[in-house]
Amino acid sequence: MSKIQMITPLVEMDGDEMTRVIWQMIKDKLLLPYIDLKTEYYDLGLKKRDETNDQITTLSANATKKYGVAVKCATITPNADRVKEYGLKEMWKSPNGTIRAILDGTVFRTPITVKGIQPCVRNWKKPITIARHAYGDIYKNTELRVTGGGKAYLSFEGEDGQVQKEEIHAFNGSGILQGVHNTDRSIESFARACFTYALSEKKDLWFGAKDTISKTYDARFRAIFDDVYEQEYREKFQVADITYFFSLIDDIVARIMKSEGGMIWACKNYDGDVMSDMVSSAFGSLAMMTSVLVSPDGVYEYEAAHGTVQRHYYKHLAGEETSTNSVATIFAWTGALKKRGELDGTEALVRFAEKLEKATLKTIASGCMTKDLALITSLKNVQVVNTEGFLDAVAAAM
Numbered sequence: 229m230s231k232i233q234m235i236t237p238l239v240e241m242d243g244d245e246m247t248r249v250i251w252q253m254i255k256d257k258l259l260l261p262y263i264d265l266k267t268e269y270y271d272l273g274l275k276k277r278d279e280t281n282d283q284i285t286t287l288s289a290n291a292t293k294k295y296g297v298a299v300k301c302a303t304i305t306p307n308a309d310r311v312k313e314y315g316l317k318e319m320w321k322s323p324n325g326t327i328r329a330i331l332d333g334t335v336f337r338t339p340i341t342v343k344g345i346q347p348c349v350r351n352w353k354k355p356i357t358i359a360r361h362a363y364g365d366i367y368k369n370t371e372l373r374v375t376g377g378g379k380a381y382l383s384f385e386g387e388d389g390q391v392q393k394e395e396i397h398a399f400n401g402s403g404i405l406q407g408v409h410n411t412d413r414s415i416e417s418f419a420r421a422c423f424t425y426a427l428s429e430k431k432d433l434w435f436g437a438k439d440t441i442s443k444t445y446d447a448r449f450r451a452i453f454d455d456v457y458e459q460e461y462r463e464k465f466q467v468a469d470i471t472y473f474f475s476l477i478d479d480i481v482a483r484i485m486k487s488e489g490g491m492i493w494a495c496k497n498y499d500g501d502v503m504s505d506m507v508s509s510a511f512g513s514l515a516m517m518t519s520v521l522v523s524p525d526g527v528y529e530y531e532a533a534h535g536t537v538q539r540h541y542y543k544h545l546a547g548e549e550t551s552t553n554s555v556a557t558i559f560a561w562t563g564a565l566k567k568r569g570e571l572d573g574t575e576a577l578v579r580f581a582e583k584l585e586k587a588t589l590k591t592i593a594s595g596c597m598t599k600d601l602a603l604i605t606s607l608k609n610v611q612v613v614n615t616e617g618f619l620d621a622v623a624a625a626m
């Protein structure tokens with residue numbers, strides 16, 4: 229059988245720990261036998277990031293801008309423990325943060341639903357997509373620890389030399405400070421990405437923020453969403469018979485829990501970080517969630533929503549058997565291959581990606597699954613397989 233040919237390379241961002249192990253297995257067992265895989269490879273493993281003073285991360289993001297589609301493996305965001313563990317020169321920043329800052333855009337995360345895995349929120353009948361703003365707020369913050377009394381100000385010096393200045397707090401003793409920002413431009417493209425995605429998926433769009441407390445910052449998000457909606461999307465939404473709904477973030481959370489799902493939930497950066505973990509876990513597992521970053525200029529980066537599964541990796545290193553779920557990483561690849569195929573007009577690549585997704589879901593629905601899913605499935609006669617065993621079963625179902 230001749231292999232499927234690719235026209236434009238995918239930007240491939242390799243990563244760390246257990247997901248790096250899975251990454252290679254997916255390529256070997258599920259992709260390379262069928263596709264003449266063309267990728268521009270960037271090793272975002274922590275060792276390489278340290279060797280290159282993290283330049284490799286920036287290079288990979290720029291390559292994504294150039295080619296338009298990337299697929300990324302989970303990566304370690306170093307903390308003090310990791311600096312010691314890997315003997316790092318510096319506590320490098322989160323690669324996802326760096327990539328998102330370069331590409332801008334919005335991250336859409338949707339649970340992968342499959343027969344036999346019921347959401348633990350009983351009334352949720354349809355997947356809930358989280359649309360996470362991927363720029364700014366605390367992910368681009370400046371923080372200070374102050375060790376004694378004094379006054380803190382928020383100040384802005386315009387290009388014309390004009391200064392706006394507000395007192396934040398008069399400290400009597402030690403404390404902490406944080407400065408965050410966002411830009412109208414990024415919020416506008418976030419809003420457009422959400423409205424466009426809602427139209428393309430024919431799903432309602434909900435957005436929550438805290439504009440009662442944050443009367444300038446969060447209020448600006450609300451106002452921009454309102455303006456973009458009124459000027460560009462209201463009529464299109466009416467035609468498509470879908471709605472846009474804004475409310476306070478806490479009210480949205482309460483309503484989501486009581487809903488039957490099916491909406492796109494636009495979240496500010498931090499809300500999206502937190503809520504996507506809640507939604508994915510409630511739908512089954514962190515490993516059953518797709519994630520794609522869509523930039524305003526139409527660049528796509530696909531990844532799994534979970535981390536590097538460190539605990540499993542140490543078991544793997546100790547020679548013990550692991551049962552790590554590879555579904556989200558498989559879907560990162562299929563999402564990227566499908567999009568590459570659509571953009572290049574390579575129908576065979578699109579069909580291959582769809583076939584691989586079907587084979588993955590069929591494997592689970594037949595009762596063959598990793599431990600995380602076996603613990604929550606409603607199916608009887610389940611066969612729990614190890615990391616490699618699951619990928620072999622998917623390959624057999626292809």
Ligand code: NAP
Pocket residue numbers: 301302303304305306324514515531532533534535536537538539540551552553554600
């Ligand atoms: P994690 O890797 O998502 O894993 C947390 C726990 O969730 C695991 O210990 C495991 O539970 C379960 N889990 C997650 N993915 C699973 C899978 N595919 N199959 C089965 N179980 C799965 O989060 P973490 O341990 O907090 O973070 C580890 C590293 O990942 C950190 O260095 C962090 O910086 C990084 N991280 C990267 C990304 C990214 O690149 N997108 C995102 C988040 C975190 P059990 O141990 O109970 O089996």
Ligand code: MG
Pocket residue numbers: 501502505
């Ligand atoms: Mg997170």
